[in-house]
Amino acid sequence: MPKVTYIEFNGTEHLVEVDKGLSIMEGAVQNNIPGIDADCGGSCACATCHIYVDDDWIDKLPEQSDAEKDMLDFAFETKASSRLSCQIFVDENLNGIVVSLPEKQG
Amino acid sequence: MIKTDAVIIGAGPVGLFTVFELGILGLNAHVVDNLDKAGGQCIELYPDKPIYDIPALPICTGESLTKNLLEQIKPFKTTFHLNQRVDSITKKDKHWIVETSDKTVFETPNIIIAGGVGSFEPRKPPIKGIERFEQHNLFYSVKNKKLFDKQNVCIFGGGDSALDWVIELSKTAKKVFLVHRRDEFRAAQHTVNQMMKLKDEGKIELYTNYQPKDFTGESKIEKVIIENDKKETKELKVDSVLAFFGLKMELGPIVNWGLNLDNKAIIVNTENFQTNEEGIFAVGDICTYPGKLKLILCGFHEAALAAQECFKRAKPDEKYVFRFTTSSSDIHKRLGIK
Numbered sequence: 452m453p454k455v456t457y458i459e460f461n462g463t464e465h466l467v468e469v470d471k472g473l474s475i476m477e478g479a480v481q482n483n484i485p486g487i488d489a490d491c492g493g494s495c496a497c498a499t500c501h502i503y504v505d506d507d508w509i510d511k512l513p514e515q516s517d518a519e520k521d522m523l524d525f526a527f528e529t530k531a532s533s534r535l536s537c538q539i540f541v542d543e544n545l546n547g548i549v550v551s552l553p554e555k556q557g
Numbered sequence: 558m559i560k561t562d563a564v565i566i567g568a569g570p571v572g573l574f575t576v577f578e579l580g581i582l583g584l585n586a587h588v589v590d591n592l593d594k595a596g597g598q599c600i601e602l603y604p605d606k607p608i609y610d611i612p613a614l615p616i617c618t619g620e621s622l623t624k625n626l627l628e629q630i631k632p633f634k635t636t637f638h639l640n641q642r643v644d645s646i647t648k649k650d651k652h653w654i655v656e657t658s659d660k661t662v663f664e665t666p667n668i669i670i671a672g673g674v675g676s677f678e679p680r681k682p683p684i685k686g687i688e689r690f691e692q693h694n695l696f697y698s699v700k701n702k703k704l705f706d707k708q709n710v711c712i713f714g715g716g717d718s719a720l721d722w723v724i725e726l727s728k729t730a731k732k733v734f735l736v737h738r739r740d741e742f743r744a745a746q747h748t749v750n751q752m753m754k755l756k757d758e759g760k761i762e763l764y765t766n767y768q769p770k771d772f773t774g775e776s777k778i779e780k781v782i783i784e785n786d787k788k789e790t791k792e793l794k795v796d797s798v799l800a801f802f803g804l805k806m807e808l809g810p811i812v813n814w815g816l817n818l819d820n821k822a823i824i825v826n827t828e829n830f831q832t833n834e835e836g837i838f839a840v841g842d843i844c845t846y847p848g849k850l851k852l853i854l855c856g857f858h859e860a861a862l863a864a865q866e867c868f869k870r871a872k873p874d875e876k877y878v879f880r881f882t883t884s885s886s887d888i889h890k891r892l893g894i895k
Contacts (some may be wrong), residue, residue: 473835490805490806491598491602492673492851494603496598496602496603496605496606496804497602497806499805519798520739520741523745524714524715524716524737524738524739524743524803525680525802525803525870527683528768529768530786531786532734539845546769557680557806
């Protein structure tokens with residue numbers, strides 16, 4: 452099962468296994484990782500599952516949709532590495548991915 | 558003080574259908590919502606996104622669903638109290654006194670919370686201590702555009718609200734700055750074109766790929782400092798700032814009402830969707846129980862069951878009889894069918 456590392460804003464790391472096909476957001480919610488709110492439940496309609504993707508992994512991700520880019524306008528302190536975690540689905544290619552959580556959502 | 562059979566908090570799809578379910582039982586309801594229109598998340602977050610799982614509607618949008626629900630409840634001539642939020646509730650014998658942020662007061666045996674993920678509040682720029690400016694020259698909406706006459710106004714955002722106000726205020730303000738975090742804009746294309754034309758004519762100053770870094774000043778913002786991806790900063794001297802970063806959802810005062818909560822959701826029973834307080838119900842995305850799914854169709858079911866208990870509380874002396882809409886002459890009368 453692919454492994455995902457979530458790093459909270461305070462530096463706490465969580466290494467968890469996430470089922471293939473689930474989103475990075477769902478992986479966080481299922482493992483009770485604080486810092487991802489996911490208010491809209493994963494329909495790319497809020498911006499409360501905002502993450503920063505580790506530099507080594509950015510190029511391995513599928514392109515952002517226009518909807519995700521639009522939604523990121525609403526995220527707190529976006530950077531070039533900002534993504535919405537409900538739009539990134541875990542598969543073997545992403546085994547080992549590292550993502551950091553922002554200071555707050557929304 | 559308005560006396561009513563039920564106060565519904567939230568005018569999203571489930572709140573609207575609650576009006577219907579109460580209405581066919583002969584109960585009237587008042588609806589309170591913090592947005593300026595009915596529809597809730599459906600209208601605010603995804604008016605154009607197709608929805609495929611409403612029974613008997615193979616496809617609809619947030620907007621069309623809202624429109625149809627408003628049509629369905631038309632016979633009940635419901636009063637909507639928009640742009641206000643329920644701030645407090647207090648118990649009075651078997652009833653509740655409900656007070657909104659606009660000081661509208663209700664007395665009712667039933668409160669039905671259909672609040673989704675909470676009320677929509679403006680999202681604020683990520684700068685510490687900006688509350689001190691909010692009384693003076695930092696705004697999240699325009700209430701009186703004359704305020705900005707002959708001013709240097711800095712507008713943040715890339716959606717329709719931001720660009721519409723850039724265009725409008727460029728006619729009367731001394732100078733308008735528009736700051737947005739990327740080159741693309743969410744606003745309608747013709748609005749973007751209009752804004753770009755103003756920029757080319759030198760009527761506004763546009764800063765893309767910049768985000769707010771700091772606002773300086775004592776009680777009024779005097780300077781806005783913006784920063785781009787390369788950490789380059791710029792200072793803009795301003796008289797006022799308008800930030801259009803959209804809305805976010807917050808549970809708000811609901812957390813103070815003594816209801817049992819589980820991670821931002823209100824715990825209800827599945828018999829009548831009552832909370833731990835008698836006469837307070839929660840339906841739709843805001844309620845939780847074993848097996849809960851955050852689907853509009855589940856909210857409709859929850860509303861129908863909650864309405865039965867509301868009837869018993871609003872009309873304790875009347876006998877409740879279950880009726881189908883196909884055959885009940887009472888229901889037909891309530892729906893205005895002759």
